[in-house]
Amino acid sequence: MQRITIGESTFSCQPNETVLETLLRENIKVPHGCRQGLCQACQMRSLDNSPPTSSQVGLKDTLQKQHYFLACLCHPEQDMTVALPNQQGASIEARVVSKQLLSPDIVQLILEYQSPFSFFAGQFVNLKRPDGLTRSYSIANIPLAKNILEFHIRRLPNGQFSSWVYDEVALDAQLSISEAQGACHYLPGRAEQPLMLVGTGSGLAPLYGIIADALAQDHSGPIHLFHGSRDINGLYFIDEMRKLAAEFDNFHYTPCLSGEDIDSEYLRGRADDLALSSTETLSGWRVFLCGHPEMINQAKKTAFMKGASINDIYTDAFHVFQVEK
Amino acid sequence: MSESQETASTQTLYEQLGGEAAVDAAVDIFYRKVLSDYRINRFFDNSDMEQQAAKQKAFLTMAFGGPNNYNGTDMRNAHAHLVKMGLNASHFDAVMEHLGATLTELNVPPELIAQAAAIAESTRKDVLGK
Incomplete structure (x- = not known):
């Protein structure tokens, strides 16, 4: 019998049960709709093993690569640790190592992190300053040997976060960074495609x-x-x-x-x-x-x-x- | 070979049409036709094109005689808000037109198109809430 772990809880999947059925039976709130893989409301993500490919039908290739699956189609083949799309994993700490104006309206911020962190260029993260104010920004660099992330931040009129970055952030300032999210990134495999x-x-x-x-x-x-x-x-x-x-x-x-x-x-x-x-x-x-x-x-x-x-x-x-x- | 003949004669409509690959080829063509048809495009909310395409794919899979969980009640419920918006037989006819044209474009033989159309036609009452 396969076990499904979500957050702090672990449940057993009954024979022939889908991940959605197991979680709903255990009173876990999972958004869902058609229960036949069409509406994609029950999208979840496997945090450890690859989900069965049959549960990824119809999802974008970039989401498949990130182990997203549809809970209503997923008969687990092994134990799985899963999360809802809005469920954030642990965030990591980073510090500002460079800040530079790219245009009068846009500043480039480069952060350095220590903990292991994986991402695709083009994904976004939530940047959180020490008092909790949080905004999403896209990552402009590819994973390199150096542990850095580059962001281009446009100053918005009355933008609390962007004004803070412009006016106050100095070198060595600390920010926390969420997991990388989003399906807008490059995948190799069709190299000749325009x-x-x-x-x-x-x-x-x-x-x-x-x-x-x-x-x-x-x-x-x-x-x-x-x-x-x-x-x-x-x-x-x-x-x-x-x-x-x-x-x-x-x-x-x-x-x-x-x-x-x-x-x-x-x-x-x-x-x-x-x-x-x-x-x-x-x-x-x-x-x-x-x-x-x-x-x-x-x-x-x-x-x-x-x-x-x-x-x-x-x-x-x-x-x-x-x-x- | 007798074996292959036997396979050909027992192939389902879905297999004869080319299975999931054929559905994938048909979805974009079909959805483009629907979106560019002023008679019906207001019924196709295109705020989330991926989800919309997933639904078209389910519809085509069913019409192709492929694996589906077709349920008349679900179909009624899913279209009830469109019926309120004025969805009627003429709009269903337009969708049938696009289904036929899509399959013709993919060089599907007429007798198979007729079979797929008959399956799609069988949902008419549920879709229109009759």
Whole structure:
């Protein structure tokens, strides 16, 4: 009989029972719906062993890789330790080792950690300052020998956390970091596939990581990055991107500005419009969209209608935290 | 060989259509048709396209005669809010149209399309809450 551990509790799975049935029988609250693997409401994550592949049907490849599964389809083959998607594992401590302005609106923060930590470039973590204020930011670097994490933080008007990072954070400041989350990252395996990456503002952060990851893993297909902002203050890493494009034949970079009075060295228009109309079809492409939630909703549908498979579209929407009045 | 002949004659509709791989190929085509059809796209909430695609896949798997847990009551409940929004026979017909066109696009032989259409048609009353 297989045993299911969730949080502090361990339960036995009865013969023929799914993980969902076991947990519900034991009065554990697990969101669920159709119980036949369609609505994906009962998504959970295995923290130790790989879940049975039959319980991962229909999930995005990046989520499968992170051992997500559907509890209603999962007849465990071995003991499992599981967690709900919103259940956070232990966080780790990190300290600021570098802080640098990338543009008037965006600061680069580099943190160093000591404890073991695994992530994919493009995933996000919750950064928590000592008094508990917490915000999510995307990781802009690939895992390296050095234990560092890079973030690009845009200053928001009245943004409590971003203003604090801008005005107060100094070297050696301590922050705690949640587990890495999110399904918007690169996976090797289809090296010749063309990639289309569209980001607005600090949406470049995850894309920068994803591009570095793809290049480090010898992605051979063309990689097209369209980075957009309303005005020049929202664009950054322009020289770095141009340098990268000069170094790698298959990497193409297009900075875009959608506001008025645009310098002719930038393409004029919204990055998503320009990106998605730059190619006749997106059939067979892998598409990454990061940044403004509205842009993502629109662009996701457009990319799909232009031929990208729904499973090949990866998104990371930057929702602005609304302070309750 | 007699053995392969026997296999061919006992193949289910789902196997003849190509199983899960065929469903996967059909989902994107079918969903694109539905989303671009002004007659019905308001019924397909596209705020979560992955979930929506998962549901289309379940529908197609069933229509293909594949493994499913079809349950008339669930189908009624799932569509009840759409019936309130005005879902009627003309919209069901439009979906049937797209199912046929999708399979035609995938070069499925007409007699198999007819079988799949008959299965899909059998859900009409439940979907429309009749």
